[in-house]
Amino acid sequence: MPLDPVLSRIDDDLPAALDRLMALLRIPSISTDPAFKSECDKAADWLVEDLASLGVNAEKRPTPGHPMVVGHVDGDGPHVLFYGHYDVQPVDPLELWDRDPFDPAIEETAKGKVIRGRGSSDDKGQLMTFVEACRTWKAEHGTLPCRITFFFEGEEESGSPSLIPFLKENADELKADIALICDTGLFESRVPSIMTQLRGLLGEEITLTGPDKDLHSGMFGGAAQNPIRVLTRVLGNLHDDDGRVQVPGFYDGVPELPAAIKEQWDALNFDHSGFLGDVSLSEPAGETGRTPLEMIWSRPTAEINGIIGGYTGDGFKTVLPSKASAKVSFRLVGQQDPHAIRDSFRAWVKGQLPPDVEVDFAPHGASPASQMETTHPAFEQARGALGAEWGHEAAFTGCGGSIPVAGYFKSILGMDSMLVGWGKDDDQIHSPNEKYDLESFHKGIRSWARILDAIA
Amino acid sequence: MPLDPVLSRIDDDLPAALDRLMALLRIPSISTDPAFKSECDKAADWLVEDLASLGVNAEKRPTPGHPMVVGHVDGDGPHVLFYGHYDVQPVDPLELWDRDPFDPAIEETAKGKVIRGRGSSDDKGQLMTFVEACRTWKAEHGTLPCRITFFFEGEEESGSPSLIPFLKENADELKADIALICDTGLFESRVPSIMTQLRGLLGEEITLTGPDKDLHSGMFGGAAQNPIRVLTRVLGNLHDDDGRVQVPGFYDGVPELPAAIKEQWDALNFDHSGFLGDVSLSEPAGETGRTPLEMIWSRPTAEINGIIGGYTGDGFKTVLPSKASAKVSFRLVGQQDPHAIRDSFRAWVKGQLPPDVEVDFAPHGASPASQMETTHPAFEQARGALGAEWGHEAAFTGCGGSIPVAGYFKSILGMDSMLVGWGKDDDQIHSPNEKYDLESFHKGIRSWARILDAIA
Known part of the structure; x- marks a missing residue:
């Protein structure tokens, strides 16, 4: 199934895709505050309905906390599971927002158009890049490129209390060949990156x-x-x-860093002094003889x-x-x-x-740390797809923090994960005035179309 | 002027002396709480009037905080200044008191009679032992045994903010041959002690x-x-x-501890393991090779x-x-x-x-630390007087804490201090159910009569 008409249709359908994202952003699905319990439920319902419109057999699945959304669609080729989360962070302090966090809008800024609102980047905007890629593929080709399981969580911002038991109880249903997780960003806001090691x-x-x-x-x-x-x-x-x-x-x-990864990281030309200078520091404080990037990603x-x-x-x-x-x-x-x-x-x-x-x-x-199995063919396929979309060779990167779901997929389901995402460093996730660049949303959808094409 | 009739008269007058102390204890002169400002004033007035009844030329002297009480009486022999404080600690938590802290009473306990109430030990009871000794001396002999300056502070429990400026402004008036400070206790509740070094x-x-x-x-x-x-x-x-x-x-x-002092301290047979055991500890934590008493008093x-x-x-x-x-x-x-x-x-x-x-x-x-000039003849005179009253040789002891007023007397007035007092370890000063043993009050008055006799 050819890719080019899918990419063109993504460009054409962008206004409608934005409208759908806006509708999801208007639901204040703050998972940590019990006052918003019914709003979390509403966001899950919205997603079930949206997936159904793609021909996905989706349902809301209860947990002791907020529901999961699980959907399946059959297809040829590899079976991928896509993970995102529909819950958002609280909005306090509200007075620091320049607009109602749940009345999202497209704003013009010096750096281009942005989608302003709580959850625009973390993680509703990111989640919808994958859904929109699937929608366009289906519209163009009448089917999805491969077998896909959609798995959306509603408790990621409140510690994921139901995640482990849910994975254990539904292991057979959720296990796929690989998980795609869209909850990360571009390296230095410009280089497409696949996060392959998390501490x-x-x-x-x-x-x-x-x-x-x-x-x-x-x-x-x-x-x-x-x-x-x-x-x-x-x-x-x-x-x-x-x-x-x-x-x-x-x-x-x-482990010592493999030479190939070290080479990729060196090639990123990370701005070490800018990274430290942003918080008024001048010298790396960790182990002698390591660069800050190495310290944060691999030590x-x-x-x-x-x-x-x-x-x-x-x-x-x-x-x-x-x-x-x-x-x-x-x-x-x-x-x-x-x-x-x-x-x-x-x-x-x-x-x-x-x-x-x-x-x-x-x-x-x-x-424990998560080390992705980059020998899985999806990794090099995705690297090629991302390089084509962003005009910059994609890098395998590390992450100083933890994205626990990737570890649970591995330990509970025996499933590897590939983490890609389109967030930028200035998205202000978890803070007032959260935004998602229109570029992130648009090229994110196109990137998923390319990745699915490469994998399938 | 013979001492024995003074001591007899102290025994006879004890009920009246207790009545006077009770009147002073009923004034809630909590210095740290502005709500009790007028009560502090009242306690100062009470003392001025009481001193006047002894023929002392006393007055209340204003400060930016609570007033000082200063009184003078002429006499032959050395000039002594007596220091005490009329303010008391707050009473919180009130619910832990077994009676109204400002409705004092004599209570029978397993260990004998006690005066229960806030300030009974710290420092109104102690202060009044000196005043009562003077009153009896005057009643018996028509005069006091020597020249005395009375100096009562009302801010000791709230950091003495006015003390240094007051001492500086009134240095000539307050400087005497030696200061007597009654705000300490008996060693292990039984051995009369003269505190000669404070950290x-x-x-x-x-x-x-x-x-x-x-x-x-x-x-x-x-x-x-x-x-x-x-x-x-x-x-x-x-x-x-x-x-x-x-x-x-x-x-x-x-300095290393002088051999003579070390000998006195060793003779005290301090219960080191009981001291630590009371707070669930078993081994001294300070410098290797030092005893706890040495650690606390001299290191x-x-x-x-x-x-x-x-x-x-x-x-x-x-x-x-x-x-x-x-x-x-x-x-x-x-x-x-x-x-x-x-x-x-x-x-x-x-x-x-x-x-x-x-x-x-x-x-x-x-x-800085305060090291008393124990070569001043008053020290050996007082040791003898205390031994006679308490039936136990008095010791020169140290103090792990600070009694800043002694340091200020030295640095501002160039005056040495002698610290003696009759408090016991279980007086619960600064805590609920503060008490002062009737023995402390009675023998305290007698001790001052003996000390004044020895000094004069």
Whole structure:
């Protein structure tokens, strides 16, 4: 089935595609706020109806939280699952918005036309690029290019509490040859990128207890254990002078970057000083001898995300507190085992405690890194398709954060994922005045048409 | 003038002395709460009137805060200044009191009779032991045993904001041969003690700033400076493995304990394990090779009294904060110079900061240690008098905390102080159900009569 007429029809149908996106954006499907529960339901209904108009057998599937939308359409060739999410972030602080976040509009800006409104980029706009590509394909050829399962979640912005059980209960139905996930962006807002490695995340909260009550440092200072002192001493040892994490075994399973990937990353000419300069920093703070891009995409970290103990109000109190605590998180790469690292971290902390100091640990998540199987033919097919659309060779990139769904697809369904998306760095997702470039939407639809064509 | 009839008369007059104390305790002179301003004034008026009844030329002296009470009475022999404070701590939480804190009463307890009420121990009860000793002396002999200046403060529990300017403005009037301060207690509730060394106090708040805004650890973790990491690393170096403070020059001016004092302290048979066991600790945490008593009374410390940074609420946020801060305090001894230590600490912190991390310091107080001139004859005179009253040799003791007024008397008026008092460890000062043992009040009055007799 020829691609060119599909691309032309996408160009012609853009105004109608925009109208449909606007209708979806008008539904305030904020998943984290119970007041918007029925709006989430409405967004799911809207998607079911829209998929049905493409000939997709779609339905809303209940969960203890907001519903999933699942749809199937048969076809020849490989079976792909497409994932996106229809829920959006809250809009506070509302006064910082220049318009009603749920009354979207096309605005002219110095950088071109943008679609302004909550969810325009994250993730309704992105999600609809795939749906519109399918719609046009169907309109042009009467059928879709391959077998497709549509899977839309309504809880991504509120921690995906129903996702794991839903995947487990519906594993057979949802497993495809590959998952396509559209919730990422262009590298530096211009280079099409396929995210092939995402860091995992392990969280630990540690609480140290010394004396059984807060003490006065005049009465006890010098003689009694001070848990803040112990906590700073322990956590001050977390890294060595070269920025390497000192928890034993931490680097087990950390791979060196393959030469081919390193070459691609070097070719991106990442603006390291601009990246740091944007937040008033001038030098990378991680492991000696690594570039910031390498640090963020391919190296594991240990960070202290919060610490508290003693008197923290105005003025001064000479208290020796009974307790002090910290939240520590680890970004993981390669084959690092979050559970082994948790055990090792706990033993390492305990090994440093003086007499009379007790420790409690509270776990907060433990997800391994995701490394995509770039040997799957879809990856090189997609690279070619993206290069043709954007006029710039596409890159396999990394991600410093986690996109847990990709990990769950792998661990629960045994399915690889390919993450591509059209977001730009200035889309202000999760912030006031979220936007999605018209270019992202238009070329995003065309990109999906090309990718589907290449895969099929 | 013979002492024995004075002591007998004190015993006989005890009920009347208690009635007077009760009247003073009924005035809710909480200095820190502006709602009680007129009550503080009332307590000052009550004292002026009471002193006048002893033939003391007393008056209420205004300050920008609560008034001072100053009274003079002439006499032969040395000139002593007596200091106490008439203001009291707030009473919250009120529901933990077994009676109205300002409706005092004599209660029978398993350990004997106590005077229950806010201020009974700290400091109205203590203050009145001296006044009652003077009253009885006057009643018996028609005159006081020596020249006395009475000086009562009304802002001790709220940081003494007016004290330094008042001492400076009235230096000539207030300077005496020695100050007697009654705001301390018996050692282990039984051994009469003269506090001869008090630690000084230096406070510093340090705030580190890394990136100019909070960052997401997925996006920046590993590449951007995290001020919490830097703060724990710096403060984790505050002590070496032997518990010694690592700030350069910190131990300049720290004396070893004189053998005679060490002998007295050893003779006290301090219950070190009970002291730590009361707060669920088992081992002293300070410098290796020092006893807890030595650590608290005679060794300097560095403590972290508060620390905060990043996300400290429930759950987890993978934030890299822009700022982290800590409150650090130093207890000082001997000739340690708080200003030199502040400078050295700041330089020591700055010397450990990586690029891109800025530090702000906020000072909180800088008072040197107070070392009393125990060669003044009043000290041995008082020791003898106290031994006679309490049936236990009196000891020269130390204090881990600060009693700033003694330092100000020395630095502003060039006057030495002698600190004696009759409080017990279970008086619950600053807490609900404050009490003062009837024994403390009765023997306290007798002790002052003996001390005045010995000094005069």
